[in-house]
Amino acid sequence: MAFNIVSSIGCTQFVLLLLNYACVGVICDNSTYKTNLYVDLLTGYNSGVLPGRQYSSQLLNINMSFRIGQIQSFDEITGEFTIVGLLVVSWQDERLEWSPANYNGLAFTHFKQKEIWTPPFILGQSFDGIELIGNDEMHFNVLYTGVVNWNVPVKLSSSCDADVTYYPFDQQFCSVTLLPWGYTTNLIKINAIGSPVDATQYTESPIWDLVSATQQSVEDPVLAFTMEIKFKRKPLFFVMNFLLPTILMCFINMFAFLLPAESGERVGFCITVLLAIAVFLSIVSSALPQTSSPQMALLCYLLVVHITLSLMTLACTVCGLRFYFRSDQEQVPQWMAKLTRLVEAERSLNVSKSRVSPDISSSVKNIKPEDLEQDEDQNVITDVSWKQVSAVFDRACFVVFVVLALVCNIAFMVVLACS
Structure with missing residues (x-):
């Protein structure tokens, strides 16, 4: 009789049935009920079948x-x-x-x-x-x-x-x-x-x-x-370790025009700064993805501009040194001499305005550049030496390159701030 019951309901169900009867009159812990629930729910359960009673009408x-x-x-x-x-x-x-x-x-x-x-x-x-x-x-x-x-x-x-x-x-x-x-x-x-x-x-x-x-x-x-x-x-780490040093080196490069020509360090100074900017460009390029889509980093363009300014600074430095060490026996071209005298006159005029007393300043104000040009025509143009040309050329290059560097870097920062 017992064998027929076991074969009809299964061994597992028969054991659970005995446990339920054994718990009658005593307090059974929840583990027994959990085991019963586990068996009851998973009996005939297929984990590969989607839940739901009506697949065609119920999502x-x-x-x-x-x-x-x-x-x-x-x-x-x-x-x-x-x-x-x-x-x-x-x-x-x-x-x-x-x-x-x-x-x-x-x-x-x-x-x-x-x-x-x-x-x-x-x-x-x-x-x-x-x-x-x-x-x-x-x-x-x-x-x-x-x-x-x-x-x-x-x-x-x-x-x-x-x-x-x-x-x-x-x-x-x-x-x-x-x-x-x-x-x-x-x-x-x-x-x-x-x-x-x-x-x-x-x-x-x-x-x-x-x-x-x-x-x-x-x-x-x-x-x-x-x-x-x-x-x-x-961005703080990158700004402090890469961006600011690169911008500072761009401006340091301009001080090559302020070095004395006799020192012989101008060209070496420019090449050193140029190589330093090139090293920073390689470091930044290695940190960026090797792609041009959707667009390259604007920082790469800024570094290219810095290298271009450094190359132009190097070229202008060489030109200035050639002016400085040119023989005095070679005559300065007339247009270059006029331009040099005009720049020197403007500079001396500004210096005089800042130093003269109020009584004398009124007479200085009456001096016009046209009068200075007329005086130049009356003087001997050979009075302008190549060293004067070199000094004026260096001052002009220093101002021009500082302005270019400021414009490029400020424009870059404005574009980033508006992003």
Whole structure:
């Protein structure tokens, strides 16, 4: 008789039946009821079958949200964007419903991922390869109503194109997409719970500042759960270690015109500064992605301008030295002598205005450049030496290059500030 009963209901059910009878009149712990519930729910359960009683007329609603933990890394060269956080997913499985009164008031229980149906999410545009989200040994929380809560910590590495136009004051925009592999809009529906991503547990990154993070569900062109994250770089380290030294070297290069020509250090000084700027250009280029799309970094253009100014400074320095060491027996061209005398006269006029007394200043004001030019024509033009030409040339080059450097660097900073 007992053998017939065991064969009809199965060994496992027979053991559970004996345990239930053994608990009559005694207080049984919840572990027994959990074991009974576990067996009752999984008996005949197929984890490969989509939940739902009517597939043709009833969509399975999957509620999803993401709690961002940290922007772990973003590689501008390879385009790898990695974030960590908690993926919160819930759905209802009617096969996992039960009455708490039949199991000593148990309102929830736990199952492993491999034991019940789980949405097979994969990361779209994955950087490391295609893998399913989650782990077979991960535990799920299931309520007596059949609602399954899946809270899975994830590390998502997605491909993202870097826009380094305003580097190091750049802002990046990356999208992370989760796809329910094998399911379409005819079977399931994804609901994004809340538009902004939950950032209450966000940990600041030492390199990036989180600007905004939004989440949404899309159905076109494919069914997916998408997170759009915008973040900007913390530029202080790069500004202090690369940008400011480069700008300062650009202005230091102009002081080559103030060095005495007899020292013989002008050309060496210009070449040293030129090589230093070239080294900084190579360092910055190695830190940027090897691409010209959507646009090269404006910083690269600035460094090219600095190198161009350094080359022009070197060329003008050589010209100034040739003027200085030219023989006095060689006559200065008439136009060059006039220009030199005119610049010297203007300079001496300004100096006189700042030094003369008020009584004399009135007479100085009456002097016009036309009168000085007439005096020049009356004098012998050979009175202008090549050393005077060199001195005027150096002063003019110093002023011109300082103005050019100021204009270029200020324009660069204004463009970055308006980005």
